[in-house]
Amino acid sequence: MKEAPLTCLDLWFKAGSSNEWPGEEGIAHFLEHMVFKGSNNNDAGEFDRKIEALGGSSNAATGFDDVHFHVLVPPKVVAPALDLLLDLVLQPALLPSAYAMEREVVLEEIAQQNDQPDEKAFQKLLSTCWCDHSYGRPILGYKKSLKQSTPEQMRSFHRRLYTAENCCLSIAGALPQNIDKLIEKSLLSQLEKSSKPDLATKTSTNIPFQKLRQEFEVPRLESSRLLMAWPIAPAKEQKIIMGADIATSLLAEGRCSRLVKHLREDLQIVETIDMDVTSLEKGGLILLEACCREENLDRVEEEIHKILGESINSFPKKHELDRACHLVRNGHCFNLEATSQVAALAGAQTLWERPQGLLEPLEYIDYWSGSKLKDEIFCQLKPELSCTLIAKPSEVES
Known part of the structure; x- marks a missing residue:
């Protein structure tokens, strides 16, 4: 300006x-x-x-x-x-x-x-x-x-x-x-x-990840939660991170996404359902959170497993993939509107030894076809590969 x-x-x-x-x-x-x-x-x-x-x-x-x-x-x-x-x-x-x-x-x-x-x-x-x-x-x-x-x-x-x-x-x-x-x-x-260089600053992908399903209670929790996490590649694997962003957008961004449409719009058994990618230098997570009434927890978990299974076993439709890619592309560009946002992206990329043009990550979007998403990303989102926690409200302070 x-x-x-x-x-x-x-x-x-x-x-x-x-x-x-x-x-x-x-x-x-x-x-x-x-x-x-x-x-x-x-x-x-x-x-x-x-x-x-x-x-x-x-x-x-x-x-x-x-x-x-x-x-x-x-x-x-x-x-x-x-x-x-x-x-x-x-x-x-x-x-x-x-x-x-x-x-x-x-x-x-x-x-x-x-x-x-x-x-x-x-x-x-x-x-x-x-x-x-x-x-x-x-x-x-x-x-x-x-x-x-x-x-x-x-x-x-x-x-x-x-x-x-x-x-x-x-x-x-x-x-x-x-x-x-x-x-x-x-x-x-x-x-x-x-x-004496600090060993903790060196990146490593050997992060332990615990696959399990566990229930616990949280005092004063307003709604029950179903939380799921899957491991994802470290931030330097930017092509994989971009694929994960596309996959989570396809599944849970906006009313037209698979999980939101099925669980919130059609069945109306969740208050909210979101997916996100946490990208970190030593390895990140794909996260899913569904908020619902306690009596709907079993049904919500069942339907989430159903949608994930369909995504693992079939290609996404062209209009779904195009929409998800469009959302990811727009999100990246909108995050570069302010001077401080530009400095932050350039700084983080350079600090971790992957300097590149501000829009260069968008080139990875073109790599992701429906078949590649199915074979390289959705196949990792099997429920049995997740860490799943069921959080229920408790009236008693812990």
């Missing part, structure tokens, strides 16, 4: 919750909080005030695999914004007084999450299907680990993972002509490689 140009500076690190060592559970997300509580050159709150004075905004997010911090500013103030961002992230003060106060904030976040019945059911699915793997832990971590943590422990985590080989700076939008020189003179040029 020429009338309102913006530049997004997005700083990424391979320092998500899956990189935590035993006893560090939750420290990756806690560090994201602490970064904003002051640095070597700025007191707590000063970064936000200065970025806002430049006409910008900031945000951050911690995931299983990585963490990123971004600022969105007018292009004429990229230089001071870059200095502020790098000082904030690379030189956090981690003062004991701020540490103790912010820990209470994070502990309250955990308490709020644990108080959400839907969140408890979903976390139960992750911890069950992924067994003891770090992906099965909540990103927010555990109260016990956080209460026992110290600023020095966090400083050690920062030194171990906020290093040159784990870092990527992504810039999108209106770019200053001297951007290369600005980076050369910045703190990034002083960022050193770790003398």
Whole structure:
């Protein structure tokens, strides 16, 4: 937008919750909080005030695999914004007084999450299907680990993972002509490689997956849930991920999709039914969630198995496949409308060593014919290959 140009500076690190060592559970997300509580050159709150004075905004997010911090500013103030961002992230003060106060904030976040019945059911699915793997832990971590943590422990985590080989700076939008020189003179040029690379940052597809069917009760759950998960290839296998996106769109996106039409529109035995793909660096999941009345659970499960069986044993019709591909293509493009979205995609792709054009992933759509979807994706969605959890409401607090 020429009338309102913006530049997004997005700083990424391979320092998500899956990189935590035993006893560090939750420290990756806690560090994201602490970064904003002051640095070597700025007191707590000063970064936000200065970025806002430049006409910008900031945000951050911690995931299983990585963490990123971004600022969105007018292009004429990229230089001071870059200095502020790098000082904030690379030189956090981690003062004991701020540490103790912010820990209470994070502990309250955990308490709020644990108080959400839907969140408890979903976390139960992750911890069950992924067994003891770090992906099965909540990103927010555990109260016990956080209460026992110290600023020095966090400083050690920062030194171990906020290093040159784990870092990527992504810039999108209106770019200053001297951007290369600005980076050369910045703190990034002083960022050193770790003398002891962290083994947790190396990708591996050897993630345990538990196939089972289990029922459990969740206090105050409004509707019963049928949750199903299947393992999927790691994020680097982008062709497979694209196929999974097409398959889940065909099955459960919109009123015309197979599961929604059959269970919600025709039989009217579910309140909602959704499918999604969780794509992660060490291996992801295809997830299905159906919400319904408890007395309909058996029928819902039976009909889901029926639709999945039909998908496994027959090709999708051409109009179904065309519609699903259209939805996936539109979704990818719509997720690139904002400068921050462009920076985030480019940053994540580059961080994990698969840089490519923003629209290049769309080329994988053409690979997926009906027969290939049937043979390579739907065949993996057999009920007996899933981790299936049945969540029922309970009147008794656990």
